[in-house]
Amino acid sequence: MTADIAVLGAGMHPWGKWGRSFVTYGRAAARAALADAGLDWTDVGSIVGADTVRSGYPGYVAGATFAQALGWQGARVTSVYAACASGAQAIGAARAQILGGLADVVLVVGADAAPKGFFAPAGGDRPDDPDWLRFRVLGATNPAYFALYARRRMALYGDTAEDFAQVKVKNAAAGALNPNARYRKPVTAQEVAASAVVADPLRLLDICATSDGGAALVLSSMDFARARGVTDPVRIRAVSTVTPTYPRTVLDLPDIATDSVTAVRPAAGSFRASIARAAYEEAGLGPDDLSLAEVYDLSTALELEWYEDIGLCAEGEGAKLLREGATALGGRVPVNTSGGLASFGEAVPAQAIAQVCELTWQLRGTAAERQVPGARAGITANQGLFGHGSAVIAVR
Amino acid sequence: MERTRTRTPVVSGWFGDSGAEGGFRLLGTRCSACAAVFFPREDAYCRNPHCAGDGELAEVPLSPRGRVWSYTDGRYRPPAPYVSDPEVPWEPYTLVAVELEAEGMVVLGQAVPGVGVADLAIGMEVEVVGGVLDETTETTWTTWRFRPVTDVAGGDGGDGADGEARP
Numbered sequence: 001m002t003a004d005i006a007v008l009g010a011g012m013h014p015w016g017k018w019g020r021s022f023v024t025y026g027r028a029a030a031r032a033a034l035a036d037a038g039l040d041w042t043d044v045g046s047i048v049g050a051d052t053v054r055s056g057y058p059g060y061v062a063g064a065t066f067a068q069a070l071g072w073q074g075a076r077v078t079s080v081y082a083a084c085a086s087g088a089q090a091i092g093a094a095r096a097q098i099l100g101g102l103a104d105v106v107l108v109v110g111a112d113a114a115p116k117g118f119f120a121p122a123g124g125d126r127p128d129d130p131d132w133l134r135f136r137v138l139g140a141t142n143p144a145y146f147a148l149y150a151r152r153r154m155a156l157y158g159d160t161a162e163d164f165a166q167v168k169v170k171n172a173a174a175g176a177l178n179p180n181a182r183y184r185k186p187v188t189a190q191e192v193a194a195s196a197v198v199a200d201p202l203r204l205l206d207i208c209a210t211s212d213g214g215a216a217l218v219l220s221s222m223d224f225a226r227a228r229g230v231t232d233p234v235r236i237r238a239v240s241t242v243t244p245t246y247p248r249t250v251l252d253l254p255d256i257a258t259d260s261v262t263a264v265r266p267a268a269g270s271f272r273a274s275i276a277r278a279a280y281e282e283a284g285l286g287p288d289d290l291s292l293a294e295v296y297d298l299s300t301a302l303e304l305e306w307y308e309d310i311g312l313c314a315e316g317e318g319a320k321l322l323r324e325g326a327t328a329l330g331g332r333v334p335v336n337t338s339g340g341l342a343s344f345g346e347a348v349p350a351q352a353i354a355q356v357c358e359l360t361w362q363l364r365g366t367a368a369e370r371q372v373p374g375a376r377a378g379i380t381a382n383q384g385l386f387g388h389g390s391a392v393i394a395v396r
Numbered sequence: 397m398e399r400t401r402t403r404t405p406v407v408s409g410w411f412g413d414s415g416a417e418g419g420f421r422l423l424g425t426r427c428s429a430c431a432a433v434f435f436p437r438e439d440a441y442c443r444n445p446h447c448a449g450d451g452e453l454a455e456v457p458l459s460p461r462g463r464v465w466s467y468t469d470g471r472y473r474p475p476a477p478y479v480s481d482p483e484v485p486w487e488p489y490t491l492v493a494v495e496l497e498a499e500g501m502v503v504l505g506q507a508v509p510g511v512g513v514a515d516l517a518i519g520m521e522v523e524v525v526g527g528v529l530d531e532t533t534e535t536t537w538t539t540w541r542f543r544p545v546t547d548v549a550g551g552d553g554g555d556g557a558d559g560e561a562r563p
Contacts, residue, residue, distance in 0.1 A: 120475035127407060132477060133436070137406050137529070137539060138504060139474035140491060147468035148493050155466075155518040199468045200513045246445055247432075251465070251493050251502045256436055261500030263432035263444050 004235035005098045006225035007394065009037025009218035010357040013111070015182040015211045015344045022052045025214030026111030027069040029350070033216035038228075039105065044218070046076040046103035048094045050086035050110030050349035062090075062349070066109045076103060084296065084384025085241060086110060087215070087352030088392055092239040094219050104224040110349035111214030118142065119210065131254040131385065138256065142298070143207050145253040147199035150301035154201065157316040159304065161201055163323070165192035167300035168205050168342050170328045175339020177369040180354075182211050183343045192300075206300040211345030215353035217360070234363045236356070238282035238393040244271040254385055272309035272383055279379060279391035280311075287311030290333050291375035292362055294355040296382040297340040307335065310381055310391070329370060337362060337370045348384070355380035356392050363396040401536045406529050410436055411540045413526075414457050420526045421457035422503065422540055428452045433499045458503070461523045461545060462494040465502045467516045479530040479537075488512075492542045494522055508543040521545040 011032025013025040026049070034041055047070075049062025062079035076097070082089040087110040094106035118141045126132040134140045153159040172187035187205060195204040225233045244252075247259030249266045269277070280286055287310060295306035304318030312333055313321045321327055327335040338344070338358040341351070359378040361367045376396060383389035405411065411422050424435035427442040429451025434443065439453055473486045480486065490507035507516070508527060527541035 118472070118475050121477070123476070125477075130436075133407065134504075135474060136477040136479075138491060138506060139470055139478035139480075139489065140504060141470065141472075141474050144468055144470060144491055148466040148491070151468060152466040152518060197471050199470060201468075246443065247500075249500075249502070251504060255504075257503040258501045259443070260433035260435075262498075263427070263430040264446055 003099055004222055004237050005095050006220050006222055006230065006233035006235055007217060007356070007360050008039065008105070008220050008225060008230065008233060009033040009035070010360040011036055011216045012180045012354060012357055013214035014180045015213035015347060018212050020113065020212070022111040022113040022212070022214070023065055023069050025113070025212060025350070026066045026109045026216070029111060029214035029216040030066060030070060030107055030109045033107065033218045037218035039218060041070050041107075042073050044073075044075055044105050044107045046078065046094065046097055046106040048078040048080065048090045048106060048108045050090040050108075050353065051079055051081035052112050052349050053081065062109075082241070082384070082388040083386055084346070084348055085352055085382055085388040085390040086349040087354070088239060088380070088382060088390030089241050091217065091219070091236065091353065091356060091392060092241055095236060095239055098219060098221050105218065105220045107216065107218055108353060109214070109216045110351075110353045112347035112349055113212045114210035114345070114347060116210075130256070134254045134256055140253075141199070142253055143199045143202060145251070146207060146299035146302055147202045148251065149305065150202050150206075150299060151200070153301055153304065157319065159301065159319045161193070162189060163304070163319040164202070164206050164300040165189040166322055167297065167303045168192050170322070171297060171303075171336050171340040171342035174329055174337050174370055175343020178339045178343065181339045181343040182209070182213070182345050183339070202299055202301065208298050208341035209345030211347045213344065213347035213350050213354070215350040215357050217353060217356060232396065234360045234394055234396050236392060236394050237285070238279040238391070240275050240279035240282060240391040241389070242275055242278045244387045245274065248387075252387070270309055271387070272306065272381070272389065275383070275389040275391045276310040276379065276381055279393050283393040283395070285377060285393060285395070289377050290379055292333060292337055292359070292372045292378045293335045294338060294340070294358050294378070294380045295335055296351075297336060297342055298346070300342070303335065303340070306381055310379055329372070334372050337367065337372060352380065352382045352390055352392070355382065356394065359392070359394040363394055401531060401534060403536045403538055406537045406539050407436070411526070419460060420524060420540070421460060422524055424456050424458050424499070425453040426456040428454060433458075433501065435499075435501065435503060459496045459498045461521055462496040462503070464516055464518050464520045464522055465493040465495040466518060467492045467507075467513055469513050490516070492516065492522060494542055505540050505542045508541045511543060515544065
């Protein structure tokens with residue numbers, strides 16, 4: 001078990017398709033987080049940016065770009081890239097600096113201006129890049145992988161298209177209450193069923209969109225928080241960013257095949273489950289301690305997998321948990337109280353930070369109509385390309 | 397005048413007619429030190445963290461048949477570098493993830509043209525065959541495809557599969 005760090009401020013630029021630079025969104029989110037913390041930018045000793053790859057190469061982005069937009073003030077600067085887990089790795093880097101005594105206050109920022117349509121690899125002939133190869137050889141888009149998982153759940157566990165639609169209905173209901181969400185209208189199961197099939201069995205409303213948005217956090221040491229009179233801040237207790245364990249037996253994007261089990265027997269449980277397990281071990285908490293969770297619902301069906309992976313229920317029982325209403329607002333352990341990716345659309349480097357913003361507001365008791373009464377502990381979970389994933393546990 | 401196109405694998409060394417019986421196979425590599433199998437082929441280093449090392453990675457044909465792990469289709473045109481003619485209405489293709497028992501791995505591929513999601517079921521036996529991915533004026537780009545096994549008597553004959561097994 002490691003020491004806590006304090007969340008002094010959280011801020012976002014609303015998700016949408018605004019047509020502006022990601023720097024604008026990141027700067028706005030950073031200023032909102034600083035205002036929330038009651039700190040000036042010049043009080044910040046370190047800034048960590050989560051890289052925005054599609055708007056440039058990683059060097060153009062993140063830490064230095066946001067620092068310049070806020071005005072150079074000589075802070076330590078760090079930039080990280082880890083696909084969908086970029087934001088969590090940025091939080092992890094900030095936490096290491098704080099716990100290592102290198103900085104008292106760290107600003108973490110992630111923002112994206114996403115293209116329309118399917119995510120695609122960068123241009124040019126790059127036959128040594130697995131992400132390029134899966135498009136060139138197979139035309140395998142991200143939703144194709146989500147659909148493979150969804151179809152397998154239907155065959156193994158008896159999940160139905162109606163179950164998947166109910167995830168969207170649940171998350172849209174929560175997102176309708178969130179001023180930072182891009183989609184703020186309730187959705188019915190009939191509307192999901194009437195939307196176009198993208199990759200059988202998943203329909204358009206089963207799959208998350210890609211969005212513009214920005215999110216930021218102001219993090220500090222517990223001593224710094226106390227010195228400023230913040231006696232009971234939201235605390236980050238664990239940041240898990242573990243790799244998979246060889247052999248990895250679940251086909252994952254952008255891979256064309258899994259590892260083989262001829263040489264080594266696979267460990268029990270999925271990669272996603274191992275991400276959450278590492279976070280629980282670090283925090284000294286378990287699934288029974290959770291008041292809420294924010295999970296990466298890249299598709300509706302994938303949210304059900306996360307229920308199992310973060311230990312809310314046994315393998316194969318995700319749809320049952322959903323049907324019982326346990327994961328809706330007002331349920332035993334609400335999941336995606338923010339509205340999730342279903343209501344936000346993915347803004348890759350911002351999303352894992354946005355998940356922690358939601359935990360912060362819930363644990364402070366300031367989530368308004370979305371509030372989970374008496375929230376004390378929450379987990380975020382996320383997974384992206386190339387064996388990246390993350391889980392963050394926050395408590396109060 | 398008819399133009400002659402060159403037949404070229406979309407990726408070199410991933411498939412070919414090199415099975416023990418001379419049939420079309422996916423080609424992987426196997427580490428001589430730990431027996432780990434890799435597809436797509438890994439020629440530079442073994443990725444098993446427990447491997448003692450100093451092994452050689454030798455080409456190995458993968459099993460010609462496997463069982464459907466999952467499947468889906470692409471109802472919308474994928475972005476480049478997937479090649480398709482924007483002037484021609486999009487025809488969905490089918491993707492199949494196939495579990496190879498001997499290798500203990502799942503491999504993704506497109507189904508042969510004409511096989512849709514309605515023709516597939518998880519657990520169904522399929523076989524790998526050569527096929528065409530796309531064509532330019534000079535080149536026919538070849539690839540691998542999966543198709544349901546229909547001739548129960550032919551092929552590996554080892555497990556008495558009926559091609560309709562479900563979990």
